[in-house]
Amino acid sequence: MSETYVLRRLIDVEGFDYDGVGDYWYVDTEWTEFESESELLKYLQDNIYDGLEDKPLKYKTIKDYVNEYGFQVFKRIH
Numbered sequence: 071m072s073e074t075y076v077l078r079r080l081i082d083v084e085g086f087d088y089d090g091v092g093d094y095w096y097v098d099t100e101w102t103e104f105e106s107e108s109e110l111l112k113y114l115q116d117n118i119y120d121g122l123e124d125k126p127l128k129y130k131t132i133k134d135y136v137n138e139y140g141f142q143v144f145k146r147i148h
Contacts (some may be wrong), residue, residue, distance in 0.1 A: 071147060075110045077102045078142040107132065110143065
């Protein structure tokens with residue numbers, strides 16, 4: 071039996087309707103799977119940026135990212 075960690079995020083996506091509406095935005099769900107908690111934390115630390123200073127936020131725990139951004143993390147056992 072093995073376990074992985076799944077990150078669920080809501081993201082804004084730009085779409086285009088060729089029938090006259092043109093550009094529009096909608097919310098989509100993005101799922102990303104990681105082999106370990108440490109891999110997930112490193113991904114978040116490297117890819118979540120402070121909007122003001124444009125530098126990576128280096129929170130110490132996954133829980134800090136979940137609380138700040140509303141992400142969901144699931145442990146998948148298979």
